Amino acid sequence: MPTSTIRESDVDVLIIGAGPAGLMAANALARNSVKVRIIDQRPVKVAAGQADGIQPRTSEVLQSYGLAGRLLEQGNQMHMAAFYNPSSTGGIELTDRVPDVTAPTARYPFEVTLHQGAIEAIFLESMREFGLDVTRPAIPVSIQLSEDELELKDPDAYPVRVVLRHLGHENNADETEVVHAKFVIGADGAHSWVRKTLGIAMEGEQTEYIWGVVDLTPETDFPDIRNKSAIHSNNGSCMIIPREGDKVRLYIQLDESGFVSRNGRIDKGKIGPYQLLEIARKSFHPYSIQTPEKIDWWTIYNIGQRVASRFSVQERVFIVGDACHTHSPKAGQGMNASINDSHNLAWKLTHVLRGWADLTLLKTYEFERRKYAQDLIDFDKQFARLFSGKPRTEQFQDGVSHEDFLKIFQTFGGFTSGIGIHYAESLLTNVTHQHLATNLIIGQRVPPQIFLRAADARPVEIQDLLPSDARFKLLVFTGDSSSRSPLQLEKVRKTTEELHRVLMELTAGRIFELFDILSIRATTKTKVRYNDLPVLLRSHWSKALIDDIDVSGTKGGDGYKKYGVGTEAVVVVRPDGYVGMITALDNPTRIGVYFKSFLRANE
């Protein structure tokens, strides 16, 4: 007869919820050798449907973990957006096609669509290489934070107590486990148990727009079925998102379909996927979609546009992803915001757990990501209003014109692509000295640029030299410090000695545990000697770069110009790829000041 057992355990980070946000955090922490566990109450992972759009910045972030390859291999790419509007003869016609992504510096200038299960599988496979898997099914029963101020301020303490129930398989009994954690991450979705249990309020309201979603493999004569297509007809609106293989997702406006009651509610029992398809057909005319034998997935939603009042309790319990912000899926932001929440949090937890940074560093998580979530909802409101609005016609001059819609589509391109995410001034973001590198915007991610390795003239993407390995990166733009310019080389040697002293002091001699250093010289591949730089600037031969075009004449070059670096500068890049501060080559002292604001003093 099954009986209940109790065991106790401790862990550095416990993650509750194994969706994209939770898995992203788990993978990032496991990669950094943090002692981490992740649990989920679902016995198996999601196989189809749900969120599935990966924005350009998210692809860059995944690449920084070495994960973009599989994403690009499996996913569909959306390069083009098509806009259909009412034609003069009834039905719809093609008004315009424009690039789907409006973000000139995007390394991957397209959105990737892939079902959520496949994206989760990418994280799961990566995590397993670090020896981590999801514990499931396991249900959190209670969560308690210590009330001892000293304990809460002790980075080595385990002030969070979580009781879990592991559901038994077949004849096995349920098991209760008491987990003592240094930190807990609530990644348990829009109905977050962590958030509710800790009494964190959601601010905002439900939207008035109701949409249906259908995933299918269509037979159609519609010429833009493989492009993202926004259809505004006099018979409703519809959006097409092509997906992996030959699959397509349709978003169908339901507001006036007759299925929505006066109070804005919809009875899911009264409508099914084939009825949704029937509604979509009306807006497709004169194009047709045949009725498929099977519908892969469908749903109806009316999601609120809401943000949690707080993203953490005492910097010991954090909420990430849908647990702290919900919005409409049409802007394709949900999973991206979730993944980037965890990307922002994981390296900060790593620094605290390694004893490098003070707990105060963790305050920047809410500061940076809550502001982003609010901006997202402001954008979403405008976008949803325009998208759901009736098209402008002769008869209906108050309607939404194609120009209105296109304008917001492109104006917010930097935002929707994730490329323009800009973290405001904080202890991590020192906004002075921007003039030294005018296009390496402090608070934004480092744009892609190809440089050559000095030793072998191989073109390398700078983003690939900024992996998410929890280290800060110093980009040392030395000017033309080649043997042609002995004075500049001498200056570089001198200031490197000073930089070395600063870094030795900050790290108690273990410089390369906290930092990686790349040098970028303004010289040519035919003249450079990779080994005439001070060793600190070429700790390995592959770390010495030059700003030149490659031997095939097609890649690289003009990096100083594109980054807006005049002659020289040192740029500090945060472990998540965002520019933290900039200083003059001959002023490394400021680097020490920047880091001392959040690194722990060395004993």
Next chain:
Amino acid sequence: MPTSTIRESDVDVLIIGAGPAGLMAANALARNSVKVRIIDQRPVKVAAGQADGIQPRTSEVLQSYGLAGRLLEQGNQMHMAAFYNPSSTGGIELTDRVPDVTAPTARYPFEVTLHQGAIEAIFLESMREFGLDVTRPAIPVSIQLSEDELELKDPDAYPVRVVLRHLGHENNADETEVVHAKFVIGADGAHSWVRKTLGIAMEGEQTEYIWGVVDLTPETDFPDIRNKSAIHSNNGSCMIIPREGDKVRLYIQLDESGFVSRNGRIDKGKIGPYQLLEIARKSFHPYSIQTPEKIDWWTIYNIGQRVASRFSVQERVFIVGDACHTHSPKAGQGMNASINDSHNLAWKLTHVLRGWADLTLLKTYEFERRKYAQDLIDFDKQFARLFSGKPRTEQFQDGVSHEDFLKIFQTFGGFTSGIGIHYAESLLTNVTHQHLATNLIIGQRVPPQIFLRAADARPVEIQDLLPSDARFKLLVFTGDSSSRSPLQLEKVRKTTEELHRVLMELTAGRIFELFDILSIRATTKTKVRYNDLPVLLRSHWSKALIDDIDVSGTKGGDGYKKYGVGTEAVVVVRPDGYVGMITALDNPTRIGVYFKSFLRANE
């Protein structure tokens, strides 16, 4: 007590030897679902040393099997070649740096270096996905070809009888197996048992140059240690080939080192790797190389420049790779020639085994690859003479100047890169009508070019749409057959009907088993409708391409111009990626004539 057992088996293709040539053939045939076996007499695979340079064309070929990814991930890339010559102050100095690869259309404009064991592992991993592994250790004991003319001409017969001895492991007895094969491939190296047993003579002679090879991880102040470096000093010649990780291979000239006897022989007992390094040091002055704790691999060689008199016996037994041609390794051609022999042979065997092509198709293997091997040796003689020659100085005006050396280095760039390989006129290579696509050279491989998919504006590399799947590809350049050009669209519709009739007749209705068809239109991404073409030209939506630049403005465009296509043409690409013939859009009949010269008449 061990006793010997005998069993009999049959197989479509038996491959003897599991080096790069044998594995390439095995993987290609297994991928095409051919019943194939591969044996090797070595109990384990090579782990270090031996051949290790992959030329640009070989990378393209590997990519056509989906294998370039792992190669590029693991291998080192050589982009730059540096030339050092005697300086006026004694020692050497940098004379010049130039691109290592001189082949403007190369998709991968660099050489990849990776040790042979790692390259073999790539093939082995791929083969295993098709359920094939190497049988080892197994020694061929005898090989006999049927003398029955009718049997030799019957494509379904098994006219080759090979007796194998499987060496027993531990207490197991040896086992004898009699294999009846339709075809046998001898890939058993320079001392090929298959070649000798069948009495095929090698033509050519030993070279006079003797070289030593050392693989090590060097500590050095030499600034070009990560470039391919050719060092000509007054104290001997040396070549540096950087490899994966921090490893480097040194080729060291030994002719006048004192270790070579008057008859040009060298006693390997008298010299070791550290003595080789000592000789290299003399040519490095004023740069130094520290003595490493360990040498990864070393050897001494004096390879003959020889070609087998025949590459096949009765088109039933073939020899590939080092079994049919040997040459000096400095030009980095050995493994490349081997891999490309098998690439040339595998699809032809597949066509015969599937009953599509006549046995006469197999004659083109020797025709195409023997000529290439002879050209390779002619080149190698010139290159080796220049490389081993003394440098020109004030005192020695007959020496080799940098200009002489650079000239041959660059003149033969197309050849050494493999990009310029040009198969002569044969039943597979119909050289008329070149004017319809002046830069798709008949007999050469299709150069890389990015087109957009009409349906979703995604940029795709045409080489990736020409996989080594044993099918011929038709590239149908339709001109501007968009709805803007109704006349051209009508012409395309009409000639496509004719093309359809031709292909139906050739394939007895199974067009897509033998062919894949890509259409390339001269129109724009904003105007095109992918689905207004005849279905034959868009059997899947991804097969309809357009010649336009992508939405980011960085990829594709000018494909018609770069390929030298005026307004329209149909280009037949062989399964190995080489252009077979070209015809006018409105003359598909010529396609029928071309294929009837080697495809079997359909019953």
